[in-house]
Amino acid sequence: MCIFTKLLKIVLKPNVKENNNFILIENDNDLKSFANAHQQVKQIGIDTEFVGEKRYKPLICLIQTSSDVGNYIIDPLAISDLTPFLRIVENPDILKITHAGDNDYRGFYQNFGILPKNIFDTQIASAFLDFKYPISFKKLVETEFNYHLDKSHTVTQWDNRPLTRDQLQYALDDVLPLIELYERMTERLTKNGRITWAQEEFKQLELVSTYAKLVENEVVSNPIIYSLSHNERIFYLRLMVWRENIAKERNVNKDMIIPAKYIHTLVKGIKSGKNFFKDNRRFPINISNEYWKLFDDFYKEKPKENEILILSNIGKEPEEDLREEAIIDLIYGVIKYYCMENGISASIAFPKNMLKLMRQNDDLHVNFSSGWRSAFFGIEFNEMLTQKKSVNVIFKHGKIIIE
Numbered sequence: 001m002c003i004f005t006k007l008l009k010i011v012l013k014p015n016v017k018e019n020n021n022f023i024l025i026e027n028d029n030d031l032k033s034f035a036n037a038h039q040q041v042k043q044i045g046i047d048t049e050f051v052g053e054k055r056y057k058p059l060i061c062l063i064q065t066s067s068d069v070g071n072y073i074i075d076p077l078a079i080s081d082l083t084p085f086l087r088i089v090e091n092p093d094i095l096k097i098t099h100a101g102d103n104d105y106r107g108f109y110q111n112f113g114i115l116p117k118n119i120f121d122t123q124i125a126s127a128f129l130d131f132k133y134p135i136s137f138k139k140l141v142e143t144e145f146n147y148h149l150d151k152s153h154t155v156t157q158w159d160n161r162p163l164t165r166d167q168l169q170y171a172l173d174d175v176l177p178l179i180e181l182y183e184r185m186t187e188r189l190t191k192n193g194r195i196t197w198a199q200e201e202f203k204q205l206e207l208v209s210t211y212a213k214l215v216e217n218e219v220v221s222n223p224i225i226y227s228l229s230h231n232e233r234i235f236y237l238r239l240m241v242w243r244e245n246i247a248k249e250r251n252v253n254k255d256m257i258i259p260a261k262y263i264h265t266l267v268k269g270i271k272s273g274k275n276f277f278k279d280n281r282r283f284p285i286n287i288s289n290e291y292w293k294l295f296d297d298f299y300k301e302k303p304k305e306n307e308i309l310i311l312s313n314i315g316k317e318p319e320e321d322l323r324e325e326a327i328i329d330l331i332y333g334v335i336k337y338y339c340m341e342n343g344i345s346a347s348i349a350f351p352k353n354m355l356k357l358m359r360q361n362d363d364l365h366v367n368f369s370s371g372w373r374s375a376f377f378g379i380e381f382n383e384m385l386t387q388k389k390s391v392n393v394i395f396k397h398g399k400i401i402i403e
Helices: 028-037 083-090 101-112 122-126 137-145 165-173 178-191 195-206 215-221 223-227 230-250 260-272 274-278 285-300 305-311 322-341 352-360 364-368 372-386
Strands: 002-004 022-025 043-051 059-067 070-074 095-098 119-121 393-396 399-402
Touching (some): 022 028, 022 165, 028 083, 043 101, 043 178, 059 101, 059 165, 059 178, 070 165, 083 101, 095 101, 095 178, 101 119, 101 195, 119 122, 119 195, 122 195, 137 178, 195 372, 215 305, 223 230, 223 260, 230 260, 230 285, 230 305, 260 285, 322 352, 322 372, 322 393, 322 399
Parallel strands (some): 022 070, 043 095, 095 119
Antiparallel strands (some): 002 022, 059 070, 393 399
């Protein structure tokens, strides 16, 4: 084991020990010892450093933790089996404290198929405490502790080895304040009666749907779909599913298979044959040369029953409605003001795109008729939001009335 000492001139809080030592774990036996030492802890701060560029699944390069046991940095690239640590992530008896933890947990899910249990996320919590959401960890720490986090190693190539002492200490900085942040935020959330509201949002990080996005759903929800014929839609669906599967198989970014900027040209041009792409100077000839036979088969093959079923989920193309757009803007302005006055970020309470979807979908309001949002917005707001098309704006006696 290697122990490094970090010297800080500023203490996070007077009654918190200035303990910035950490143990670097680089082998399986030490990781097992780490896991054994953490069996009885109640809470642990977790952060990761990963490389996601040019990859389908992010490469987890470092895992930083802080708890009553001490501060640790785990090197996954030097360890053959991360199971002892992953069991901590899955353990419902140990609180995991993160900031924007969906990025960390997505890496664990994509690489190891696990889901976290028992979470406190400081970025989500901040949304209920009158902070702008989303807020960076650097900004949150500076606001809470008047402490400046050094971000000079933000673009470090974390899969390089060896890492320098400064790089490891930089990585450690992102977990040292987590437990103290958790304690402060929990106290304020409890005092404001909003701890259960935040916990309801934390629970979203425990769901498969947060990390596993189906490409089929992305296809039917992309506005490009409305400009396509039936055959083009089938081809588009097959193309996107194939692109996703190849990227996953090779563990590369999807744009390394076919860049997104060429998808529309490919889908609209496929019916014109291979010469269309040869004559198009803006379309890479290597793509059509390498995959033309496959793409041609995709386009000519008869639709399958499951493909027809998937494409049946495409809704009616939204019509341009200036009055409706104005009503949405007005309602959302009221929502933002209400959230601001009550110290909750509108971005988490009610994203604007969700308001648009609710007014287009008669069943979607059910998601907001219970839970913390129902309690926060109250009867009047819920009635206004669920009465959709009957909403009117009235100018009367110098007042603007929404009813």
